[in-house]
Amino acid sequence: MPTTRRSFRPGDRIQVAHSALNWLHIVNLGSCKTATLSADGNEQVVGLHFKGDWIGFDGIATGFCISDAYAMDTGELWSLRYDLLLEAAARQPALMQGVFAVMSHQLTQDRHRTRSRSLMPADARVADFVRSWADSLAERNLRCDEITLRMSRAEIGSYLGLTLETVSRALTRLARCGLIGLDETRRRNITIPSAKALVDFVRQPGGYQQASDTDACRSVA
Amino acid sequence: MPTTRRSFRPGDRIQVAHSALNWLHIVNLGSCKTATLSADGNEQVVGLHFKGDWIGFDGIATGFCISDAYAMDTGELWSLRYDLLLEAAARQPALMQGVFAVMSHQLTQDRHRTRSRSLMPADARVADFVRSWADSLAERNLRCDEITLRMSRAEIGSYLGLTLETVSRALTRLARCGLIGLDETRRRNITIPSAKALVDFVRQPGGYQQASDTDACRSVA
DNA sequence: CGGCTGGTTGAGGCATCTCAAACGCAGTGG
């Protein structure tokens, strides 16, 4: 498969919404986000993409890209022409199956995220977000006890369906409980003392009933 | 493509979660839901499927079905063996592209639903749900000004990320405004006097700020 | 220095959740 490789830097636009879908992209290093603009001009983050993730599937149905994609990080991108991918997949069943599998994986991931949103309170959602970010790195054999979120609080909020203030408060609460460490000055740098503790916190007894602001620590102590 | 056709009745289980993915299904008549069981035993509705929709994509990645699928209605199902579909798709590029397109469509649909959830208040979410149900029928050239939801309030709530009480209240409010008609006794039968009015209500100025309980009518009057 | 962006924190309001009660309808068994 002929693929063009290029490196990208934070803020680079990988894909432009409403343009014709000619390319699919695979993140080979770094991280990207996909976002759409709502009617009132606000951007909503709809997906995060790490090494191995594909970008562009959402445009296949209509032939036009649905979302904008931006680099959040320096990294490298592999791009394939969609028409050539179709040809190649027709010749190589294994490739075709692979694409099916990747699309299916995205579908289930999205769905899982949706589900957590409905039934987890804000703190747990944010905790789960941090956990999933770390997991994404761990799956790819990268360091995951010290991560730096490459998104603003507002972007995280948009991704999780929360306001930026709520995200900020949730992070400080988690930090107060020792579930995460927050760098004093570089507030996007997060340390994770115990991944297990985070997981336990996310699926805390009762699902929806959540420890209150002050109680949040008790469940860990 | 060899397909087996069978008819189903309300409550029939089409697909069993955690079983191996051998079949993909296409709804040819009627409607189905897919649902997962959360840790505490509650079921969450993750998808609705009408004529032409596929069921089973979420299991491709792992080889195991993620969700249970149930018939909500009497109808007809076409089922394909996944391995045979792969073979056929390898021979017929058009089929392969078709499957890509359908999966992509599901992905964008799911995403759109997720987005509405984050930024629409409960009433608008329910209104949009009714609208989308009617649209699903209209797209398929079925009667859509009189629909009967084949779900309980609890199921709708689970699908929309709301409690059943909130769904109930939202429906009565919409009915009070004349945006929908609610049958006196068969409470799942809904009439839609004006589809346009519903759409207008859904994307009401301001996005998140929503007319209050009593004001909800004013925006229509 | 002064604006600007991103983050934190506080106070208050409100939409939604929680808990609870009551109703209609359908099915069942006496």
Place this chain on the structure above:
DNA sequence: CCACTGCGTTTGAGATGCCTCAACCAGCCG
């Protein structure tokens, strides 16, 4: 025929978690 039960729905009252609005702080850059 009539309790009686169970389920789905409606409605109310109260609690609360998140949003809104606003102020303030820390870096960063011209």
